[in-house]
Structure formats: C-alpha cells, structure tokens
Amino acid sequence: MRAITSSRAENLSIGELSKYSGVNIETIRYYERIKMLPAPPRTASGRRLYGPAEKRTLAFIRRSRDLGFTLEEIRALLDLGGPERASCADVHKIASAHLAKVRSKLSDLAKLEAILAETVARCTDGAAPDCPVLDILDAGRQGD
Amino acid sequence: MRAITSSRAENLSIGELSKYSGVNIETIRYYERIKMLPAPPRTASGRRLYGPAEKRTLAFIRRSRDLGFTLEEIRALLDLGGPERASCADVHKIASAHLAKVRSKLSDLAKLEAILAETVARCTDGAAPDCPVLDILDAGRQGD
C-alpha cells in the first residue's frame, strides 16, 4: 500500500493527481495527447510531475465536464479564462448556449420519461395478453 | 426531382426507405452491417430492395432509439417481440430498467440546469468585474 503521501514538494505523480482529481490516469494522459492539458515536466526517468497549476486546470476541466460542457467548449473557456480574464461576455455566450442545449435535452427527456412510465405501468402485472411496451414501440400502423 | 413514387410494388429502395423512416441511408446500411436489420434481397444489379417487414422493423428501431434505448436493448426487444411474442414480463424488465436510467439522467440534468441557469443569470449584464461562470467552474480553492 506504500502510503500516498510524498506531497513534501507540491508535485504530484499522475497517480496522485488522478486520485486527487477523480480523473482516470488514462484520461489525464488522453487530455495531454489532445492538448487539453499542457505537457508537464518529467523526472529524469520520464515520469510526469504535476504542480498546482495543472491541478487547478484539471479540476476546472473535470467540473466543466460534469456540467456537460464538451471538451471543445472547455477549450474555449480555458482560453477565455486564461492570461487575460477579460471577456465575461464571451463566457456568457458559451455558457448560455450550453444552457439552452441542456434545457432542450431536459424537456425531451421529460417527455420520454412520461411515455415510458405510462407504458411500463400498463403492464406491471406481467400478465397482459399483448405487451403494451412492444405495441408502443411497434406503433406506426395507424399512419400506415 | 424524379418523383418519389414507385410504390407500385411494395418494395422500396434504400433511399425511399430512408425518406420514409427518417433514418439516414448510411445508418440503414450500418444497421445491416451490425445485424440490427436482416440483409434484404437485391435487384439484379445489386441494389437493396426493402419490403413491408423491413419497413416495420426499421420503424420499431427508430422509435426505440428515440426513446433512448440502446441498440443492444433494442436487439433484445426485437428478439422478445419476434416469433413468439410471449414474454411481456421480460419486456417489462428491460423497459423499466431503462426507465430507471432515464429518471436518474433526468434528475442529474435538472440539477445541472439549475446550477448553469443560476450561474449564467449572475452575469447577464456582461459587465461584472470577475466572471461568475469561470469562478464557478474554477471552484476548488475553498477545499484546497
């Protein structure tokens, strides 16, 4: 088990960063490959060493992903929030576009839930002669 | 424009089936490749000819996809609804498992919507000194 300390310096190995951030090791390397994360410095033997900046960036990405932003959107947000944190208007544009998408998905999903719930409810006994779920899915005879 | 009729027989070309069902041509071929749809008969020159059975099956798939079932689930449903349409209980199991997933996704999405909406609302003027969206995403200093 070897004790996960080693934070004597503020440098983290990829495994520690992974545990800390809740982002899979493979995913961290993937982020580096696609340039979501800068390539960190390495030890003499080639192991990645992450400092507090990378830690923060990864946390930002993680949180944004949780909120459903795509990596492309996050890239834009990172650029905007980078060196000069000027353009709140641009950030607002990205975030509200995303919000609109979330809302539309939400309403679709709500409709879907209603249909499914209603359908499933109609055969809770499991003894119906014809299966209403299949009938719903099989619909299309009425317009045919 | 060449008139989309040709329903003299009840056979459809892949293009007609696509238009009729709202499923992309490429997707129809993809379904055939992964065996969601049976390989249809062909004309002498090798073009696919679809009859009413395929039309129905594709409509079933389409509708199920709209309701968020995975292709794997749909495959199971098709098997269940196939030759002997006996096991409504099995269908019920698949559908209600799916319903549970939908509900959990729905509640996640609702939470997400609330956070996003609140965050975006806080900078509608676009003139805030610091950007609340970036701040929310950048959170993590409090626990650090």
Next chain:
DNA sequence: CTTGATCCTGTAGTCACTACAGGATGCATG
C-alpha cells in the same frame, strides 16, 4: 448519349474515453 441522381463497397473519422500489451522504474523489505 449525356447528365444527374441514386446506389454500391470499403475505409476512416467523430467524441470522450477506456483497455490493453509489453516493457521500464521506484521503493520497501528480507
């Protein structure tokens, strides 16, 4: 006979990861 629409196969790209294979280090213990 030419033109343009439609069709064919096969391959590769998308998104956001995830899962290996096959090997090199790091480090604590005997």
Next chain:
DNA sequence: CATGCATCCTGTAGTGACTACAGGATCAAG
C-alpha cells in the same frame, strides 16, 4: 543486494452509434 510489487511509460485498438468520404457502378429521363 535481490526480490517483488506498485506504479509508470508508449502505443495501439476498442467502445457506441453513427457520419463522411472516395471511387466507382447503375438507372432513368431528355
């Protein structure tokens, strides 16, 4: 100092559900 296990490395391929070509064949109308 050797052993052994955890961790790390690179590189490639797989996932789901498509989508997008390239490069060619066929069809039907004018």
